Amino acid sequence: MSIYKIILASFLICLVIQLSHGATKERLFSDLEKGALEVTAKPSRQGVLDAGIDKLSITWKLSSTAKKQANFTTIKVKLCYAPVSQVDRPWRKTENELFKDKTCPHKIITRAYNKSSQSFKYTLERDIPTGTYFVRAYAVDAKDHEVAFGQSTNEAKTTNVFSVQAISGRHKSLDIASICFSVFSVLALLVFFVNEKRKAKLEQSK
């Protein structure tokens, strides 16, 4: 019976820990001030951008309608998925709870808040997947909690989105190595097989 008591006790302890954590995790995206920053993201060229090569010119400044700017300490600029890239991909889902939200996983730059207009030239990293994106800048307070944001697209995330094509990850040297080892594997097997058959035949004929 004691093992059951231990299991029950650990379950209760975990439950208590979880409940105590609950309070801090309820920060919601809908509570953030919308459009506090004006963000633009201009691709370096037309068409589908190549990861690792093409750049984005990103600018952000305080919007005239902003109210909470007294709390802003840092600005976190991130690359976010447009809705079309979230279809049938639950690991990119938009959730209201900030800690669960997976819309903007790729960090671009983090800078201290400055009233004047800021800009940054961002080269798309080589681990950015293929997809359609926009840029969002979160204004974060001293406790590292988001208080406001601005994004380069409209609320429905349909305008001003740009497409990125990821690197393939393939390389000729890999392909060649792969073929070499495969051939070796098959050949080694055949060599052993033929050899042994030959030895068996020799023994039989003796």
Next chain:
Amino acid sequence: MAQNNEDEGSIGTSMHGVTAREQVFSFSVQGEEDGPSSRTVRFDDPTAKFALPVDSEHRATAFKPFSFARPHMRAFHLGWISFFTCFISTFAAAPLVPIIRDNLDLTKSDIGNAGVASVSGAIFSRLAMGAVCDLLGARYGTAFLLMLSAPTVFSMSFVSDAGGYLSVRFMIGFCLATFVSCQYWTSVMFNGKIIGLVNGCAGGWGDMGGGVTQLLMPMVFHVIKLTGATPFMAWRIAFFVPGFLQVIMGILVLTLGQDLPDGNLSTLQKRGEVSKDKFTKVFWYAVLNYRTYVLFLLYGFSMGIEMTINNVISEYFFDRFQLELHTAGMIAASFGMANFFARPLGGYASDISARFFGMRGRLWTLWILQTSGGIFCVWLGRATSLPIAILAMMLFSVGVQAACGAIFGIVPFVSRRSLGIISGLTGAGGNFGSGLTQLIFFSSSRFHTADGLSLMGIMGMIFTLLVAFIHFPQWGSMFFGPTSDEKKSKEEHYYAAEWTEEEKRQGLHEGSLKFAENSRSERGRKAASDRSSPSMPPEGGNPAHV
């Protein structure tokens, strides 16, 4: 997972020595023919040059896991490590899916379908593997699988879209048939008294590969990234590791291994004869026995669920709890690694319950283990905090893996003649169950993965109720005792029913009768003393346990 498939037969059916009770004529020593062939060899026998004690067929009667002595322990280690390596390769993609899905722009359906494909190939390769081992011997059977599927592992470097990913995972999955060659090899090397433990260890330790890969691949990936490769190239390079392991194991098997205790198949092929059976007959009796289908489904919801979890659990922990890739891998690994003790434990529990309650005890043990596995699976899906999820997962792993061991505590008694095919079909059921559960619960956006887990647990519990339908006239079932019919309640009647009168006249059913006599231990303690029969001392219960 499939055991030595196929049984005595023309190609594909020889069950050479699987239960260790039949007379194997090619090795009859000094004309001893009476009684089971499990006797220690005489010390003046000039062929007794083995490191372990052997019986009259030169099969080891002791199991020393720390020894590498040839040929027995060496065969055991080469067998289970080959199987372990193939498990690593088959599930190598799973912990890297968070990277692969970004590189290849996969959707949830793509990932799910590839997971289904990775376990489907083995349904067919396992059924064919028995034939291959009969033709070529266990050594070449294993080596063929390892070295011909190594190119498929290497070909991950060519994959650029969902279709390629699915095809490669499908092709890699064929190598899971090493389970059959491993079990075949141990069955010709080890005596029936200990084959249960040997097969349980080989099966469980091989299955561990599914856990080790969750740890190994993220680590390898991380190290390769440190040398400067981008993530999208690093995961491809990481696949070379399981590929190398397969090639190395293949060469080791060919150079260090030996098909049979006395030598290799090709040099022994002309000597003596093994009693052969007809494949069609053996297949027919397997198909007629309804218990085959019940076991097929039951294994589908123990081993099947285990393989499904191997494919989805790392990604689940990564996404749900926002963990690092290698942290998620570590947690996922502990699921598969529990196999080290959980599966042999299940077999052991089955054997213990049989000692007291006979076959009915085995059935109840199976039901309890598999149902508790299902309950903890439901709990895992419901858990929203990491510690509870891990606790639920560990309990779930023990339940479901022990159930795998317990099922193969029952399989050897379902049929004597068709044991190989039934073992093979049961094993194939595992892959079928895995494909089915992945298809229903984890391939579309219909369910959140967490809900999918809970629903899978519930489905498993429902199917586990089928255990109640396994009824043996001589031993009973979960809710009913043995039949009161005088004739039908004898083990001999059940096992002899698989032979026609003509065959009985030729004496072909002798092996079955011997087996029936030894299986009286499945009556349990109380029942055995109630029914007055001059039973032989029970043979430690379990002939070909896995």
